[in-house]
Amino acid sequence: MIEKLNAIGGQALKDIEATSSLDSLEQVRVAVLGKRGALSEVLKGLGTVSPVERPLIGSAANEWKKKVEAALETRRAILEDIVLSEKLKNEKIDVTMPSRLQHQGSLHVITQTTRRIIQVFSRLGFDVTLGPEVETEYLNFEAVNIPADHPSRDMQDTFFLGPGVVLRTHTSAVQMRSMRTQTWPVRILCPGAVYRVDDDATHSPLFHQVEGLWVDSNVRMSDLKGVLLFWARELFGDATRIRLRPSYFPFVEPGAEVDVSCFLCRIKISDSCRVCKGTGWLEVLGAGMVHPRLFEMAGYTKTQNLTGFAFGIGVERIAMLLHQISDLRLMFQGDVRLLGQFG
């Protein structure tokens, strides 16, 4: 019987080695180890063997069973690897094909720029206030020291919607609304759309401003310079310098136009610089010390030592500088070729 066992076992190992698929491997397993398998059949005949031989044959049969099972496992692992590698071969794809891209959203460059401007000033303690875009002529002009029939009205060509009703020409009216509803100290930024009768490559009938107002006791003009320098460096880089030139805005006295040094020709001013046109300076905002008339208009009574500064930034101007956008009007055309460029 031992010989028979050896013959079955030896044959089984050969058969296992010869299999080429998991199916044929299974067939071999059934043929050898199955209920009616060769090995099982031999063991069924164990009863006819003498009690002395029985344990020897039994242990030999178990030896063979273990050997065959181990061989089956080994062979199975090999065959499975072959199957997997076949499968992988079939699963090969072209990685250069286009991706199933999701649509990308973005914020308008004006929203982004407004946020950047506000973020910097927020760190200095400014709050943010919104106001209506349709204003009374009174709040837009008279209340900020631009009386009717005064030549300073020419500085801001105005859209009228009705008697005494205008599309705001600046967000200064929001400052006045704020001052009328809260006492000082005031530290606010007023962002938003403003309107002027103007339409060319550098002027849009609708554009955006961020105006700032800081009112407190003993605010100095040097504070205005410090706040604007801080802002300019945060936005345009550490090496930025600012330059104030005397100018006139009816709601401030003294008033100033404020330039920042060109961020492109920082090291050496280039005549061909497309940003500053070789001047080394970029005009970015108007500013000044709040005209005392505005405190009167706001109804502030205790004005001893009450001073303040105000500034107005054109958001489009900053966006055009930072992103080097050539034509202001491009920003208001909803053109996906433009909207996708800034984030």
Place this chain on the structure above:
Amino acid sequence: MRISWNWLSQLVDLSGVESPLALGELLTSRGLEVETIEKMDQGFEKVVTAQILDYRTHPQADRLNLCRVTLGNGEILEIVCGAPNVKAGAKVALAQVGAHLPNGLKIVSSQIRGVTSNGMLCSEAELKISDSSQGILILPESTPLGLPLADVLGRNDAILTLKLTANRGDCLSHYGMAREVGSALLRKPKPIQVDLLVLEKSLISVHLEAQEAAPQYFSCSMIGVKVGPSPDWMVKRLEALGVRSVNNVVDATQWVMLELGQPSHAYDQDQILGRQIQVRRARPGEVLPLLDGQTLVLDGLECVIADQERAIALAGVMGGGNSQVQLSTQNLFLECAEFDPVLTRRTSSRHQKKTDAAHRFERGVDPTGLPLAMARLVQLIQELAGGQREGAVFLSSVLASDSGQSPVVSFGVHYLNDFLGFERDKEPLTLSSVREILESLDCAVDCAVKQGEDSWFVTPPPYRLDLKIQEDFAEEIARTIGYDKIPTTLPALTSSPVFGASSLPRIQVMDRAKESLVQSGLRETLNFSFTSQARLARLGFASTVSILNPLSEEYAVMVPSLLPGLIQNTLDNWSHHFGSESLAIRLFELRPVFSTLAPIQARGQMETGVIETWKLAWVMTGPRFAGGLRCEQGSVDFYDLKAVMDHLLASLGTRGIRVIPQSTSRSGQNPLFHPGQSAEVLVGNSVAGQFGLLHPSLSRDLKCRTPIGLAELDWEVLTKLSRKASEFPLFRAWSEFPTIERDFALLVKDDVPAEKLCQIAIKSGKPLAKEAKVFDVYRGAQVGGGMTSVAVRVIFYDEQRSLQESEAEAASVRILENWKKELGAVLRG
């Protein structure tokens, strides 16, 4: 304002100012912005006067001549010239080697057909003196040789164009600029050499009736003048300054205005009827023919100069055509007056006559300057046109005590240092330095007796009408020492501001909405708030808010909705998209729209009657995915639109939302939308907005390439029940126990909303049925007409324990019963 460098240098010593460029920088740094500097001799360098001695034909070219030209210094040059008008002895303009002519031509020594030409004889066109020319420029015989041509032609000047701010009316003249430059250089302008007129009775009687409109009126007559063309030097200078020469008398008035800033007017005295001048208000309906040929009908608010019968000038704005000085005029009536700034501005605006005179009166002329201006005018006319002065009358409603009295402003050096941010008692602002600056500005400085040592009483000069309060003087001081000298500090945060008016919470919620839409792949856009009524009408919209003075019809009304703009954006994007692939356009906008219920007019100081409603709107069209293979693409449909809506509402944490078909809404179907694929969004009981596909007929009319999805929500309604900026989303625990799912294939009528099936499932399966969702829908032959097969998955669980199958089973039975009872839905066999 155009300023001549030469004229300015006659009025103030400019030594130390190297060039017009340096002057420009000086003025700009003092707040008088110089926009351009035009060197009139640009291109005239190395162009000199010369004389042709003789000429002969070029040996190699019949059409060219070889000219021998002298500069008068013995040197003789040979110049090749092709002009037909060369003549021996002619005085000409010679461009020497190295010249760079106004027309761009660079002169080099060159070989022309074998002969060297050492320069060029110039034509007027080459010098850009005129547009075209026949041959070379021939100068008068008296022209001296070897002089720069610019000098001979009176072009050796530079013109500075200033962008003067509205407060500096005093700088609207050369003398005014001379004062300003003088104060910068610490020197006085040169006095105008003229004798003031002695007042005496005039042939013309003058009545100053409208005293509030004309506080001062100076007049005089001149007899026997000879009107004619002005001399060349005057014509050239006026031209350079942008003034067209008319005749010697009119030019004299212009000259005085450009010199001293005081407008004046000359009338033909013989046209003044009744020998009488009235300065009065116009009569309503009164007709006035103006110098420019236009005839005005006056409304009675204007101030006019009139004779016994009729108006002969619009005061401060323009003279009348019925009294204008002509070549035949012999006797003049001259006027030098002060007209009220406000009235002049109103008159010139109403009649759209923005004249140089009105420009100056609006800003205020020097109230003490009339006698000097009149004397100068008389002097100039006598020089140019002869004549004899007769009579001089000065009428003034200004009290002698007020006349020329500027306000006295009191302030101290401590104030200046504190306000500007300098240290007290240190340079640059000390008692003596400030006093020096004030005096350089022509201010009278009086040390205050009562104010203590650090204060002054300061009286500004009469022409500085803008200096009224201490802050005005602070600016004068600051701009004199230079804004760059002001230190840089940061302000103190003294106490916390009142945050009641803060808009930050509102902005934060807006940012959250924008972020959600960006995540959904939409791009923010910004459109103008105005459009045309026609564009709106095309989409069924109408605006109730019109602009009274629009830029054009295109921008004549305020938008009532953001959708027309977004649809226009879509069409515009398509119009410049040439590819064969479908273009993805996904845009959103968050902006106010405008409407009114009543006539628009100011009500009090704060109210306008215009309602501003913030809207959030978006448009989507084109492929569902931005990339991938074609077979994976589909066009955006209603449910893509709804996905963006769902994401938005989830981000905002909006409560109480219902989405219903527009056809069943109270406001009814909006014709803008597809009647079967549009919905209304309700938040609480209020309509928050609508979304859906654009109506196919509009889509056809607009030639849409792909179906357009639209949504517009009212921001206030939407956010009333949304999470506030101050609220935090709260944590919700989930069940740790396994869930049981049951899928049902139901047969229902095809008008049963899917949402209804889910709602019934949750309600009937309480408390174990936690979620229900439709995961498949089939309509077609296998289910029969009017019916739909809907597959619903219900998910059961309990937060506290594991469920028994039997419990889910029992709940499912209840659900099926109610489906059948309420909707007639049965399990598909």
